[in-house]
Amino acid sequence: MNKIVKTTNLCKTFGKKHALSDVSVSISENSITGLIGRNGSGKTTLMRILAGKLDKANGEALVFGKEPMDNLAVLNKMVYTYHNVQYDQNLHLKTILFGYEAIFLNFDGTFANKLMRYFDLTGKMKYKSLSQGMASIFNFLCALSCRAPLTMLDEPVLGMDVTVRKSAYEILLRDYTEHPRTIIVSSHLLSELESILSDILLIDNGRVVLNNSVDDIRQSAYRIDGTPSAIGGYAADKKVIMQKKSELSSFAVIYEQCTEAVIESAKKQGLTVSPVRPEELCVFLTQQNKEAELECLW
Amino acid sequence: MKINFDSLKPVYIQIAEAIEDDIISGILTEGDAAYSQLIIARGLNVNPATAAKGINVLVSKGILEKQRGSSMVVACGALERLLSERKEIGVNGLISSLVSEAVKIGVSESELIGKIKNHYKGLEGKQNE
Numbered sequence: 001m002n003k004i005v006k007t008t009n010l011c012k013t014f015g016k017k018h019a020l021s022d023v024s025v026s027i028s029e030n031s032i033t034g035l036i037g038r039n040g041s042g043k044t045t046l047m048r049i050l051a052g053k054l055d056k057a058n059g060e061a062l063v064f065g066k067e068p069m070d071n072l073a074v075l076n077k078m079v080y081t082y083h084n085v086q087y088d089q090n091l092h093l094k095t096i097l098f099g100y101e102a103i104f105l106n107f108d109g110t111f112a113n114k115l116m117r118y119f120d121l122t123g124k125m126k127y128k129s130l131s132q133g134m135a136s137i138f139n140f141l142c143a144l145s146c147r148a149p150l151t152m153l154d155e156p157v158l159g160m161d162v163t164v165r166k167s168a169y170e171i172l173l174r175d176y177t178e179h180p181r182t183i184i185v186s187s188h189l190l191s192e193l194e195s196i197l198s199d200i201l202l203i204d205n206g207r208v209v210l211n212n213s214v215d216d217i218r219q220s221a222y223r224i225d226g227t228p229s230a231i232g233g234y235a236a237d238k239k240v241i242m243q244k245k246s247e248l249s250s251f252a253v254i255y256e257q258c259t260e261a262v263i264e265s266a267k268k269q270g271l272t273v274s275p276v277r278p279e280e281l282c283v284f285l286t287q288q289n290k291e292a293e294l295e296c297l298w
Numbered sequence: 299m300k301i302n303f304d305s306l307k308p309v310y311i312q313i314a315e316a317i318e319d320d321i322i323s324g325i326l327t328e329g330d331a332a333y334s335q336l337i338i339a340r341g342l343n344v345n346p347a348t349a350a351k352g353i354n355v356l357v358s359k360g361i362l363e364k365q366r367g368s369s370m371v372v373a374c375g376a377l378e379r380l381l382s383e384r385k386e387i388g389v390n391g392l393i394s395s396l397v398s399e400a401v402k403i404g405v406s407e408s409e410l411i412g413k414i415k416n417h418y419k420g421l422e423g424k425q426n427e
Binding site for chain 2: 173177214
Protein backbone atom coordinates (compact mmCIF):
# COMPACT_ATOMS: atom_id res chain seq x y z
CA MET A 1 0.00 0.00 0.00
CA ASN A 2 1.03 3.57 -0.68
CA LYS A 3 2.72 5.23 2.27
CA ILE A 4 1.54 8.79 2.85
CA VAL A 5 3.78 9.43 5.84
CA LYS A 6 7.19 7.90 6.30
CA THR A 7 9.70 8.89 8.95
CA THR A 8 13.16 7.41 9.43
CA ASN A 9 15.10 7.84 12.67
CA LEU A 10 13.31 11.09 13.30
CA CYS A 11 14.69 13.02 16.30
CA LYS A 12 13.68 16.24 17.97
CA THR A 13 15.03 17.87 21.08
CA PHE A 14 13.81 20.83 23.09
CA GLY A 15 16.84 21.94 25.06
CA LYS A 16 17.96 18.83 26.88
CA LYS A 17 14.65 17.05 26.53
CA HIS A 18 14.41 14.39 23.83
CA ALA A 19 10.90 14.88 22.49
CA LEU A 20 11.33 12.31 19.72
CA SER A 21 14.09 9.71 19.49
CA ASP A 22 14.62 7.52 16.45
CA VAL A 23 11.01 7.53 15.35
CA SER A 24 10.62 5.36 12.24
CA VAL A 25 7.00 4.95 11.28
CA SER A 26 4.90 4.74 8.16
CA ILE A 27 1.25 5.48 7.63
CA SER A 28 -0.64 3.93 4.74
CA GLU A 29 -2.91 5.76 2.36
CA ASN A 30 -6.58 5.80 3.40
CA SER A 31 -6.00 4.53 6.90
CA ILE A 32 -7.34 6.03 10.10
CA THR A 33 -4.46 5.98 12.53
CA GLY A 34 -4.85 6.65 16.22
CA LEU A 35 -1.81 8.43 17.62
CA ILE A 36 -1.77 7.37 21.24
CA GLY A 37 0.52 8.22 24.10
CA ARG A 38 0.64 9.69 27.56
CA ASN A 39 0.90 13.38 28.30
CA GLY A 40 4.19 14.73 26.98
CA SER A 41 5.03 11.58 25.05
CA GLY A 42 5.67 13.43 21.78
CA LYS A 43 2.35 13.11 19.93
CA THR A 44 1.96 16.79 19.18
CA THR A 45 5.65 17.20 18.32
CA LEU A 46 5.35 14.43 15.73
CA MET A 47 2.19 15.95 14.24
CA ARG A 48 3.71 19.43 14.12
CA ILE A 49 6.76 18.14 12.28
CA LEU A 50 4.55 16.30 9.79
CA ALA A 51 2.49 19.48 9.37
CA GLY A 52 5.65 21.46 8.58
CA LYS A 53 5.17 23.69 11.61
CA LEU A 54 8.25 22.52 13.45
CA ASP A 55 11.72 21.72 12.22
CA LYS A 56 13.15 18.31 13.00
CA ALA A 57 16.59 17.88 14.53
CA ASN A 58 17.72 14.72 12.80
CA GLY A 59 16.47 11.95 10.58
CA GLU A 60 13.87 12.14 7.86
CA ALA A 61 10.16 12.94 7.77
CA LEU A 62 8.46 12.54 4.42
CA VAL A 63 4.84 13.40 3.72
CA PHE A 64 3.56 12.49 0.27
CA GLY A 65 7.20 11.55 -0.41
CA LYS A 66 8.57 15.03 0.33
CA GLU A 67 9.76 17.16 3.22
CA PRO A 68 6.71 19.08 4.45
CA MET A 69 8.34 22.24 5.75
CA ASP A 70 7.85 25.27 3.45
CA ASN A 71 6.64 22.93 0.73
CA LEU A 72 3.35 24.25 -0.63
CA ALA A 73 2.75 21.20 -2.81
CA VAL A 74 2.65 19.09 0.35
CA LEU A 75 0.99 21.58 2.69
CA ASN A 76 -1.87 22.13 0.24
CA LYS A 77 -2.79 18.48 0.61
CA MET A 78 -3.07 18.45 4.37
CA VAL A 79 -5.01 20.02 7.19
CA TYR A 80 -3.86 20.04 10.79
CA THR A 81 -6.02 21.22 13.67
CA TYR A 82 -5.36 21.33 17.35
CA HIS A 83 -7.25 22.59 20.36
CA ASN A 84 -5.89 26.12 20.65
CA VAL A 85 -5.84 27.34 17.06
CA GLN A 86 -4.95 31.02 17.24
CA TYR A 87 -7.67 32.77 15.29
CA ASP A 88 -8.23 36.44 15.81
CA GLN A 89 -10.53 36.27 18.81
CA ASN A 90 -13.04 38.72 17.35
CA LEU A 91 -13.66 36.80 14.14
CA HIS A 92 -17.10 35.41 13.43
CA LEU A 93 -17.26 31.69 12.67
CA LYS A 94 -18.63 32.54 9.22
CA THR A 95 -15.48 34.54 8.44
CA ILE A 96 -13.21 31.74 9.59
CA LEU A 97 -15.07 29.31 7.33
CA PHE A 98 -14.53 31.70 4.39
CA GLY A 99 -10.84 31.55 5.21
CA TYR A 100 -10.80 27.79 5.03
CA GLU A 101 -12.72 27.89 1.76
CA ALA A 102 -10.10 30.22 0.30
CA ILE A 103 -7.18 28.01 1.30
CA PHE A 104 -8.42 24.47 0.78
CA LEU A 105 -9.29 23.39 -2.75
CA ASN A 106 -11.60 20.56 -1.72
CA PHE A 107 -13.36 22.51 1.04
CA ASP A 108 -17.06 21.63 1.03
CA GLY A 109 -18.89 24.72 2.28
CA THR A 110 -22.32 23.09 2.12
CA PHE A 111 -21.15 20.23 4.28
CA ALA A 112 -19.54 22.65 6.74
CA ASN A 113 -22.80 24.58 7.08
CA LYS A 114 -24.77 21.39 7.60
CA LEU A 115 -22.36 20.38 10.35
CA MET A 116 -22.68 23.86 11.90
CA ARG A 117 -26.45 23.38 12.10
CA TYR A 118 -26.08 19.82 13.37
CA PHE A 119 -23.92 21.01 16.25
CA ASP A 120 -26.06 24.13 16.93
CA LEU A 121 -23.40 26.63 15.88
CA THR A 122 -24.20 29.75 13.87
CA GLY A 123 -21.99 31.85 11.62
CA LYS A 124 -22.65 34.92 13.77
CA MET A 125 -21.00 33.47 16.85
CA LYS A 126 -17.58 34.76 17.74
CA TYR A 127 -14.75 32.31 18.19
CA LYS A 128 -13.84 33.79 21.58
CA SER A 129 -17.36 33.27 22.88
CA LEU A 130 -17.17 29.53 22.32
CA SER A 131 -16.57 27.17 25.24
CA GLN A 132 -13.65 24.74 24.98
CA GLY A 133 -15.98 21.97 23.82
CA MET A 134 -17.70 24.14 21.20
CA ALA A 135 -14.35 25.42 19.92
CA SER A 136 -13.27 21.79 19.53
CA ILE A 137 -16.44 21.02 17.60
CA PHE A 138 -15.83 24.00 15.33
CA ASN A 139 -12.20 23.03 14.65
CA PHE A 140 -13.27 19.47 14.01
CA LEU A 141 -15.95 20.42 11.49
CA CYS A 142 -13.58 22.80 9.70
CA ALA A 143 -10.90 20.11 9.38
CA LEU A 144 -13.39 17.53 8.18
CA SER A 145 -14.94 19.86 5.60
CA CYS A 146 -11.50 20.50 4.08
CA ARG A 147 -11.56 16.92 2.75
CA ALA A 148 -7.76 17.13 2.66
CA PRO A 149 -5.94 13.97 1.48
CA LEU A 150 -4.10 14.03 4.81
CA THR A 151 -6.22 15.12 7.77
CA MET A 152 -4.47 15.45 11.12
CA LEU A 153 -6.59 16.00 14.21
CA ASP A 154 -4.72 16.68 17.42
CA GLU A 155 -6.97 15.93 20.40
CA PRO A 156 -10.14 16.76 18.44
CA VAL A 157 -12.55 15.75 21.20
CA LEU A 158 -10.96 17.82 23.98
CA GLY A 159 -13.75 19.28 26.10
CA MET A 160 -16.57 17.70 24.10
CA ASP A 161 -19.28 16.02 26.14
CA VAL A 162 -19.88 12.32 25.65
CA THR A 163 -22.89 12.77 23.35
CA VAL A 164 -21.03 15.12 21.05
CA ARG A 165 -17.98 12.85 21.07
CA LYS A 166 -20.11 9.93 19.92
CA SER A 167 -21.56 11.99 17.06
CA ALA A 168 -18.10 13.24 16.15
CA TYR A 169 -16.69 9.70 15.84
CA GLU A 170 -19.68 8.61 13.80
CA ILE A 171 -19.46 11.63 11.49
CA LEU A 172 -15.72 11.10 11.08
CA LEU A 173 -16.17 7.45 10.08
CA ARG A 174 -19.15 8.18 7.84
CA ASP A 175 -17.39 11.00 6.02
CA TYR A 176 -14.31 8.81 5.64
CA THR A 177 -16.38 6.07 3.98
CA GLU A 178 -17.86 8.67 1.62
CA HIS A 179 -14.52 10.36 0.94
CA PRO A 180 -11.66 7.99 1.79
CA ARG A 181 -8.49 9.77 2.86
CA THR A 182 -5.63 9.41 5.29
CA ILE A 183 -6.54 10.48 8.80
CA ILE A 184 -4.31 10.74 11.87
CA VAL A 185 -6.07 11.44 15.13
CA SER A 186 -4.50 11.76 18.54
CA SER A 187 -6.52 11.14 21.65
CA HIS A 188 -6.40 9.94 25.21
CA LEU A 189 -9.71 8.16 24.81
CA LEU A 190 -8.63 5.13 22.82
CA SER A 191 -11.49 2.95 24.05
CA GLU A 192 -14.02 5.30 22.41
CA LEU A 193 -12.03 5.72 19.25
CA GLU A 194 -10.83 2.16 18.80
CA SER A 195 -13.66 0.81 16.69
CA ILE A 196 -13.26 3.35 13.88
CA LEU A 197 -9.46 3.10 13.67
CA SER A 198 -7.58 0.89 11.26
CA ASP A 199 -4.16 1.40 12.88
CA ILE A 200 -2.64 2.42 16.18
CA LEU A 201 0.64 4.23 16.65
CA LEU A 202 1.65 4.24 20.31
CA ILE A 203 4.54 6.41 21.41
CA ASP A 204 6.04 6.78 24.83
CA ASN A 205 8.88 9.11 25.87
CA GLY A 206 9.43 9.99 22.25
CA ARG A 207 9.85 6.40 21.13
CA VAL A 208 7.58 4.17 19.09
CA VAL A 209 6.13 1.35 21.17
CA LEU A 210 3.50 -0.01 18.78
CA ASN A 211 2.71 0.61 15.12
CA ASN A 212 0.27 -1.95 13.88
CA SER A 213 -3.27 -2.58 12.70
CA VAL A 214 -5.99 -2.49 15.36
CA ASP A 215 -7.12 -5.98 14.41
CA ASP A 216 -3.64 -7.33 15.16
CA ILE A 217 -3.28 -5.33 18.35
CA ARG A 218 -6.60 -6.61 19.67
CA GLN A 219 -5.14 -10.11 19.56
CA SER A 220 -1.62 -9.35 20.67
CA ALA A 221 -2.15 -9.85 24.40
CA TYR A 222 -4.49 -11.57 26.85
CA ARG A 223 -5.13 -11.75 30.55
CA ILE A 224 -5.12 -14.90 32.66
CA ASP A 225 -6.81 -15.18 36.04
CA GLY A 226 -6.29 -18.02 38.48
CA THR A 227 -4.31 -19.19 41.48
CA PRO A 228 -0.82 -17.67 41.85
CA SER A 229 0.81 -21.08 41.34
CA ALA A 230 -1.16 -21.81 38.15
CA ILE A 231 -0.30 -18.37 36.80
CA GLY A 232 3.35 -18.80 37.75
CA GLY A 233 3.54 -22.17 36.01
CA TYR A 234 1.84 -20.95 32.88
CA ALA A 235 3.65 -17.64 32.56
CA ALA A 236 7.14 -18.92 33.37
CA ASP A 237 8.36 -18.93 29.76
CA LYS A 238 6.17 -16.11 28.48
CA LYS A 239 6.43 -12.37 28.25
CA VAL A 240 4.46 -10.92 31.18
CA ILE A 241 3.72 -7.20 30.94
CA MET A 242 1.57 -6.88 34.04
CA GLN A 243 1.11 -8.99 37.11
CA LYS A 244 -0.89 -8.61 40.25
CA LYS A 245 -1.15 -10.89 43.25
CA SER A 246 -3.63 -10.44 46.04
CA GLU A 247 -5.80 -12.65 48.20
CA LEU A 248 -8.89 -11.87 46.16
CA SER A 249 -7.56 -12.00 42.65
CA SER A 250 -4.32 -12.79 40.93
CA PHE A 251 -3.78 -12.22 37.29
CA ALA A 252 -1.14 -11.70 34.67
CA VAL A 253 -1.19 -10.09 31.27
CA ILE A 254 0.71 -12.06 28.66
CA TYR A 255 2.09 -10.29 25.62
CA GLU A 256 1.69 -12.99 23.01
CA GLN A 257 -0.63 -13.69 20.08
CA CYS A 258 -3.96 -14.81 21.53
CA THR A 259 -4.85 -17.78 19.34
CA GLU A 260 -7.47 -20.43 20.01
CA ALA A 261 -4.74 -22.94 20.77
CA VAL A 262 -3.32 -20.59 23.40
CA ILE A 263 -6.74 -20.11 24.99
CA GLU A 264 -7.28 -23.88 25.10
CA SER A 265 -3.95 -24.59 26.74
CA ALA A 266 -4.46 -21.88 29.38
CA LYS A 267 -7.91 -23.21 30.17
CA LYS A 268 -6.53 -26.72 30.59
CA GLN A 269 -4.27 -25.37 33.33
CA GLY A 270 -7.26 -24.04 35.23
CA LEU A 271 -6.88 -20.42 34.13
CA THR A 272 -9.59 -18.06 32.90
CA VAL A 273 -8.64 -16.22 29.76
CA SER A 274 -10.00 -12.78 28.95
CA PRO A 275 -9.19 -10.23 26.28
CA VAL A 276 -7.02 -7.16 26.75
CA ARG A 277 -8.47 -4.11 25.03
CA PRO A 278 -6.04 -1.97 23.04
CA GLU A 279 -6.46 0.83 25.56
CA GLU A 280 -5.45 -1.43 28.46
CA LEU A 281 -2.54 -2.77 26.43
CA CYS A 282 -1.31 0.77 25.82
CA VAL A 283 -1.50 1.46 29.54
CA PHE A 284 0.45 -1.70 30.39
CA LEU A 285 3.10 -0.92 27.79
CA THR A 286 3.63 2.67 28.88
CA GLN A 287 3.26 2.78 32.65
CA GLN A 288 6.39 2.98 34.67
CA ASN A 289 6.36 0.89 37.76
CA LYS A 290 4.64 3.25 40.15
CA GLU A 291 2.70 0.71 42.18
CA ALA A 292 5.06 1.04 45.13
CA GLU A 293 4.98 4.83 44.98
CA LEU A 294 1.20 4.73 44.91
CA GLU A 295 1.14 2.66 48.11
CA CYS A 296 3.37 5.27 49.78
CA LEU A 297 0.86 8.08 49.20
CA TRP A 298 -1.08 7.29 52.36
CA MET B 299 -25.83 -7.46 14.51
CA LYS B 300 -24.00 -6.38 17.60
CA ILE B 301 -20.27 -6.37 18.12
CA ASN B 302 -18.85 -7.10 21.53
CA PHE B 303 -15.49 -5.40 21.89
CA ASP B 304 -14.90 -7.14 25.22
CA SER B 305 -14.90 -10.59 23.70
CA LEU B 306 -11.96 -12.89 23.09
CA LYS B 307 -13.37 -13.34 19.61
CA PRO B 308 -11.73 -10.93 17.16
CA VAL B 309 -14.10 -8.26 15.85
CA TYR B 310 -13.71 -9.39 12.24
CA ILE B 311 -14.60 -12.97 13.21
CA GLN B 312 -17.70 -11.63 14.98
CA ILE B 313 -18.65 -9.79 11.79
CA ALA B 314 -18.16 -12.97 9.73
CA GLU B 315 -20.27 -14.99 12.18
CA ALA B 316 -23.02 -12.37 12.21
CA ILE B 317 -23.28 -12.64 8.42
CA GLU B 318 -23.31 -16.43 8.73
CA ASP B 319 -26.13 -16.14 11.27
CA ASP B 320 -28.14 -14.10 8.78
CA ILE B 321 -27.62 -16.79 6.14
CA ILE B 322 -28.64 -19.54 8.55
CA SER B 323 -31.74 -17.70 9.72
CA GLY B 324 -32.75 -16.97 6.12
CA ILE B 325 -32.38 -13.17 6.18
CA LEU B 326 -29.82 -13.65 3.40
CA THR B 327 -30.47 -16.39 0.87
CA GLU B 328 -28.18 -17.91 -1.73
CA GLY B 329 -27.62 -15.60 -4.67
CA ASP B 330 -28.51 -12.52 -2.62
CA ALA B 331 -26.14 -9.59 -2.57
CA ALA B 332 -24.34 -9.69 0.80
CA TYR B 333 -23.67 -6.62 2.91
CA SER B 334 -20.93 -4.45 1.49
CA GLN B 335 -17.88 -3.38 3.40
CA LEU B 336 -19.22 0.17 3.68
CA ILE B 337 -22.68 -0.90 4.84
CA ILE B 338 -21.10 -2.96 7.60
CA ALA B 339 -18.69 -0.18 8.55
CA ARG B 340 -21.47 2.40 8.83
CA GLY B 341 -23.99 0.09 10.42
CA LEU B 342 -21.69 -1.24 13.12
CA ASN B 343 -19.45 1.84 13.38
CA VAL B 344 -16.31 -0.11 12.66
CA ASN B 345 -13.40 0.70 10.39
CA PRO B 346 -13.97 -0.50 6.79
CA ALA B 347 -10.67 -2.42 6.94
CA THR B 348 -12.04 -4.53 9.79
CA ALA B 349 -15.31 -5.05 7.90
CA ALA B 350 -13.36 -6.16 4.82
CA LYS B 351 -11.38 -8.62 6.90
CA GLY B 352 -14.65 -10.18 8.10
CA ILE B 353 -15.97 -10.46 4.56
CA ASN B 354 -12.69 -12.01 3.40
CA VAL B 355 -12.99 -14.76 6.00
CA LEU B 356 -16.26 -15.78 4.33
CA VAL B 357 -14.84 -15.44 0.82
CA SER B 358 -11.95 -17.76 1.63
CA LYS B 359 -14.43 -20.22 3.15
CA GLY B 360 -16.45 -20.08 -0.07
CA ILE B 361 -19.56 -18.75 1.70
CA LEU B 362 -19.48 -15.45 -0.20
CA GLU B 363 -18.44 -15.03 -3.81
CA LYS B 364 -17.23 -12.06 -5.70
CA GLN B 365 -19.47 -11.44 -8.69
CA ARG B 366 -18.60 -9.54 -11.78
CA GLY B 367 -18.19 -5.95 -10.80
CA SER B 368 -17.48 -5.71 -7.13
CA SER B 369 -20.63 -6.88 -5.40
CA MET B 370 -20.49 -9.87 -3.12
CA VAL B 371 -23.17 -12.56 -3.23
CA VAL B 372 -24.05 -15.52 -1.02
CA ALA B 373 -22.55 -18.56 -2.75
CA CYS B 374 -24.56 -21.51 -3.97
CA GLY B 375 -24.65 -24.21 -1.28
CA ALA B 376 -23.55 -21.76 1.42
CA LEU B 377 -26.42 -22.57 3.77
CA GLU B 378 -25.82 -26.31 3.64
CA ARG B 379 -22.12 -25.90 4.24
CA LEU B 380 -22.68 -23.56 7.18
CA LEU B 381 -25.17 -25.90 8.80
CA SER B 382 -22.87 -28.91 8.58
CA GLU B 383 -19.94 -26.84 9.83
CA ARG B 384 -21.89 -25.59 12.83
CA LYS B 385 -23.06 -29.15 13.60
CA GLU B 386 -19.51 -30.38 13.41
CA ILE B 387 -17.62 -27.62 15.20
CA GLY B 388 -20.23 -25.55 17.01
CA VAL B 389 -22.29 -28.28 18.62
CA ASN B 390 -19.25 -30.39 19.43
CA GLY B 391 -17.62 -27.45 21.15
CA LEU B 392 -20.74 -26.75 23.22
CA ILE B 393 -21.04 -30.42 24.18
CA SER B 394 -17.44 -30.58 25.24
CA SER B 395 -17.83 -27.62 27.62
CA LEU B 396 -21.20 -28.98 28.81
CA VAL B 397 -19.68 -32.37 29.63
CA SER B 398 -16.66 -30.94 31.40
CA GLU B 399 -18.91 -28.68 33.50
CA ALA B 400 -21.15 -31.67 34.29
CA VAL B 401 -18.16 -33.78 35.35
CA LYS B 402 -16.87 -30.93 37.52
CA ILE B 403 -20.08 -30.66 39.51
CA GLY B 404 -20.78 -34.39 39.59
CA VAL B 405 -23.65 -34.80 37.11
CA SER B 406 -23.62 -38.35 35.76
CA GLU B 407 -23.85 -39.25 32.08
CA SER B 408 -27.38 -40.64 32.33
CA GLU B 409 -28.52 -37.64 34.38
CA LEU B 410 -27.15 -35.27 31.74
CA ILE B 411 -28.75 -37.18 28.88
CA GLY B 412 -32.04 -37.14 30.79
CA LYS B 413 -31.81 -33.36 31.15
CA ILE B 414 -31.10 -32.95 27.44
CA LYS B 415 -34.12 -35.09 26.58
CA ASN B 416 -36.29 -32.96 28.85
CA HIS B 417 -35.18 -29.83 27.02
CA TYR B 418 -36.05 -31.36 23.66
CA LYS B 419 -39.51 -32.26 25.05
CA GLY B 420 -39.90 -28.71 26.31
CA LEU B 421 -39.13 -27.31 22.84
CA GLU B 422 -41.57 -29.69 21.16
CA GLY B 423 -44.24 -28.70 23.67
CA LYS B 424 -43.73 -25.04 22.79
CA GLN B 425 -43.94 -25.74 19.07
CA ASN B 426 -47.20 -27.66 19.50
CA GLU B 427 -48.89 -24.82 21.36
